[in-house]
Amino acid sequence: MGLTPKNQGLYVLRDSNCNIKYVGRGNVKDRLAKHAKKHADLTFQVIYDTGDLSYAEAKGLEAKVMGKFGGPSKANPDTGLRNKYRAFANTNKKAKKYRDAANKRWKETQRKLKKPC
Structure with missing residues (x-):
């Protein structure tokens, strides 16, 4: 991620x-x-604490995790999630950057998402 500050978390x-x-992220x-x-x-449940992720990683992972669990309600009324909106639009000019950043951390994220209870 280079000079991108790691000032985001995921939960x-x-x-x-x-x-x-x-x-969510932030x-x-x-x-x-x-x-x-x-x-x-x-x-x-904290998946990554504040400072563990760059903005691109957080945006990408937020979208990918939402997708794994049904997506936001505006895109899928039958979802089990309470999120209303996508993390970013597919037409966003930075969408590829967000997805690429998320893919690099996806396996680690899946491990962290395992049910703690």
Whole structure:
């Protein structure tokens, strides 16, 4: 990733059966505070802490994890996820960069996503 700062994290929110219900990225501590009220019924799991991912890695992984679990509700009304929107549009000029960055960390990410409960 070169000079790209690693200032992002990736997290999921799980229901009482450990099913992933939300996928997010950003500053993990800030996002936990934001989701504490809106998704109080879900458990927060850090996949990568803030500073572990570049912006491109975080965007790409957020999209890839969402896709693995049904995608956002705007794209798939039958999804089990509470995410409404995609991490980025397929027409985004940086989409390939995001996907390539995610692919480099995908195997590691899949291991980290294994149910902790």
